[in-house]
Amino acid sequence: MGRLAARIALLVVAVSFAAPFLWVVIASVQPGAGLSAQPTGEFSLGNFQAVLTWETTILPVINSIVISAGTALITVLVAALAAYPLSRYELRYKRSFMLTLLFTTGLPLTAIIVPVYSMFYRFNLYGSVPAMVLFLAASALPFAIWLMKNFMDGVPVGLEEAAWVDGAGWVQSLVRVVGPLMAPGIAVVGIFVFVGQWGNFFAPFVLLDESEEAPAAVTIYTFFSQYGQVAYGELAAFSIIYTAPAVVLYVAVNKYLAGTFNLGGAVKG
Amino acid sequence: MTATALSRPVARGPSGRRRALRRLAPLGPALVLMVLFLAGPILWSLYVAFTNETLSGTNSVSPSFVGPANFVRMFGDADFVNSFTLTFVFVVGSAVVGQNTLGLMIALLQRGRSRATRSTVNGVVIAAWVMPEVVAALCWFSFLAEEGTLNTLTGIGQEWLYTAPMVAVILANVWRGTAFSMLVYSAALSEVPAELVEAAAVDGAGTWQRLWHITLPLIRRSIMANLMLITLQTLASFGLIYTLTGGGPGNASQTTPLYMYDKALRYGEIAYGSAMALVMLVIGALFSLVYLRLIKVED
Numbered sequence: 001m002g003r004l005a006a007r008i009a010l011l012v013v014a015v016s017f018a019a020p021f022l023w024v025v026i027a028s029v030q031p032g033a034g035l036s037a038q039p040t041g042e043f044s045l046g047n048f049q050a051v052l053t054w055e056t057t058i059l060p061v062i063n064s065i066v067i068s069a070g071t072a073l074i075t076v077l078v079a080a081l082a083a084y085p086l087s088r089y090e091l092r093y094k095r096s097f098m099l100t101l102l103f104t105t106g107l108p109l110t111a112i113i114v115p116v117y118s119m120f121y122r123f124n125l126y127g128s129v130p131a132m133v134l135f136l137a138a139s140a141l142p143f144a145i146w147l148m149k150n151f152m153d154g155v156p157v158g159l160e161e162a163a164w165v166d167g168a169g170w171v172q173s174l175v176r177v178v179g180p181l182m183a184p185g186i187a188v189v190g191i192f193v194f195v196g197q198w199g200n201f202f203a204p205f206v207l208l209d210e211s212e213e214a215p216a217a218v219t220i221y222t223f224f225s226q227y228g229q230v231a232y233g234e235l236a237a238f239s240i241i242y243t244a245p246a247v248v249l250y251v252a253v254n255k256y257l258a259g260t261f262n263l264g265g266a267v268k269g
Numbered sequence: 270m271t272a273t274a275l276s277r278p279v280a281r282g283p284s285g286r287r288r289a290l291r292r293l294a295p296l297g298p299a300l301v302l303m304v305l306f307l308a309g310p311i312l313w314s315l316y317v318a319f320t321n322e323t324l325s326g327t328n329s330v331s332p333s334f335v336g337p338a339n340f341v342r343m344f345g346d347a348d349f350v351n352s353f354t355l356t357f358v359f360v361v362g363s364a365v366v367g368q369n370t371l372g373l374m375i376a377l378l379q380r381g382r383s384r385a386t387r388s389t390v391n392g393v394v395i396a397a398w399v400m401p402e403v404v405a406a407l408c409w410f411s412f413l414a415e416e417g418t419l420n421t422l423t424g425i426g427q428e429w430l431y432t433a434p435m436v437a438v439i440l441a442n443v444w445r446g447t448a449f450s451m452l453v454y455s456a457a458l459s460e461v462p463a464e465l466v467e468a469a470a471v472d473g474a475g476t477w478q479r480l481w482h483i484t485l486p487l488i489r490r491s492i493m494a495n496l497m498l499i500t501l502q503t504l505a506s507f508g509l510i511y512t513l514t515g516g517g518p519g520n521a522s523q524t525t526p527l528y529m530y531d532k533a534l535r536y537g538e539i540a541y542g543s544a545m546a547l548v549m550l551v552i553g554a555l556f557s558l559v560y561l562r563l564i565k566v567e568d
Contacts, residue, residue, distance in 0.1 A: 006378045010390050013375055017393040017444065020408035021400070023418060027411075035411045036421040082299035089292050099561060104307065106498070106557030108505030110526040111546040114533045115310035115317065118543075121324060138306035141299055170295070199401035201508035206534060221403050221512050224410070232411065239404045250399040261452040 024236045033233035047237035056223070057241055064215035067133060067204065068197040072190045074137040075144045079189060083148035084174050088157065104142040113206055120207060127209040136203060140193045147192070151185025152178060188256040191249050198246050216242045311550065318544040324537030332540065339544035349545070351520055352528035356504065358435060359442070359524050364503040367443035369496060372450025376458055398448030406512035409441040434514045434522035441513055442506065450495055457491035458484070490563060497560035501553055525549060
């Protein structure tokens with residue numbers, strides 16, 4: 001195929017992928033922007049000013065941070081503990097266990113939420129942020145343990161020997177030797193889980209009351225269905241504020257996750 | 270890494286069992302969480318699906334066993350059949366055809382291009398993927414709405430989200446999810462030996478022949494694994510469709526996850542919703558098993 005044709009095709013791809021979001025970016029700095037892309041050349045930060053209030057943006061973003069960071073923290077801690085025996089010892093059912101984890105990552109979470117909802121309803125956990133965070137951590141665990149074990153396998157056991165000789169148990173060995181050596185891996189798992197929850201709409205939409213606990217994913221939808229047509233510029237500004245952390249964090253872990261996409265090669269179990 | 274060489278010999282008897290337990294202890298918290306919040310709910314839905322439990326009313330306190338009634342009802346429920354068909358259309362249209370082909374095409378076109386071109390294209394395609402789904406829905410809403418960009422550009426006065434809701438959600442999902450397939454195929458293509466393709470070119474094979482007879486067969490494992498993964502992701506899709514069309518107009522874009530949400534959570538028909546959840550879980554499990562067969566897992 002001609003080089004020119006390939007270049008043109010890629011240009012078309014880039015433009016059509018950029019276009020829908022580009023309008024959100026432009027609309028966010030245009031006073032009185034409507035749904036249709038009609039750049040006027042005016043520039044103002046008025047839309048950002050208008051949405052940067054406690055109820056519209058600040059509280060929902062804080063809620064998002066609490067939910068995402070809580071989930072990431074619990075997931076990382078629990079996954080690191082679980083990865084230790086899986087990485088260090090010869091266990092009888094290790095292979096089946098790892099395969100089960102991988103199998104679980106494929107199950108549709110949307111379907112699990114029906115029984116989870118009625119469980120929450122029954123045990124009075126509906127609207128409880130901690131309970132939802134535990135559920136989110138549980139659903140993130142299969143993939144997190146898998147990733148964490150692979151990172152831990154990269155830390156040579158020899159380095160732990162000295163600690164063992166000094167009489168350290170596995171806890172000390174994990175905290176003082178393995179942990180610091182795989183800090184980048186831990187950060188990747190944490191950020192990965194954080195970004196995943198940051199964008200999660202379904203779980204908080206279903207499991208939390210429409211109240212002060214709602215994260216940005218839910219309030220932005222409420223804003224969108226109520227004022228989307230009339231205050232599009234403000235909605236755009238809100239979207240930018242909400243999207244930015246996800247993009248920044250993705251860029252930060254991007255290169256560490258590259259290996260995840262190699263589906264044709266062997267997966268380390 | 271061979272951790273085994275260093276693990277101490279396992280003694281038999283009670284002390285050996287104690288040591289084994291001590292070694293497994295760190296797995297405890299993970300197992301507790303996954304049993305309570307994943308395995309538990311799945312097993313529980315397996316039971317509830319065969320009862321007539323509801324969220325409120327008498328059947329919430331004392332549900333009775335109704336056998337396969339919920340599953341029988343599903344096949345006679347025109348709304349469920351509609352949702353199932355729409356889910357199929359959505360998965361095939363946006364994932365199997367849309368994301369998969371477009372992702373492969375972009376990955377193929379990027380070979381041999383300059384670094385700058387590749388990172389620009391990667392950047393915009395991945396940006397659509399990293400974006401939260403609610404924002405993605407919003408982008409497409411402003412593009413397709415009656416006073417949106419598309420109508421302004423073309424001068425048409427169509428309310429696309431009403432006249433062609435499935436096309437809208439499929440387009441939005443292709444836009445949002447293509448990055449994953451593109452990344453998978455970029456990784457796969459980078460492992461195709463260039464000499465093989467060049468040799469075929471020397472033998473006079475054209476672009477399409479090289480693609481069809483050499484490149485695609487070499488990456489077929491990635492293609493299959495990718496198809497399974499994107500099918501699983503698309504099957505469970507809720508937020509994008511819900512925020513873009515709400516399943517409407519009427520139930521014209523109400524896929525199974527949306528219908529399940531409606532029945533189980535809005536109308537409180539937990540038993541019927543659980544039966545639908547089970548059907549989705551079984552379908553998901555089948556695809557997940559095929560995926561496990563396709564990839565090679567090393568110890």
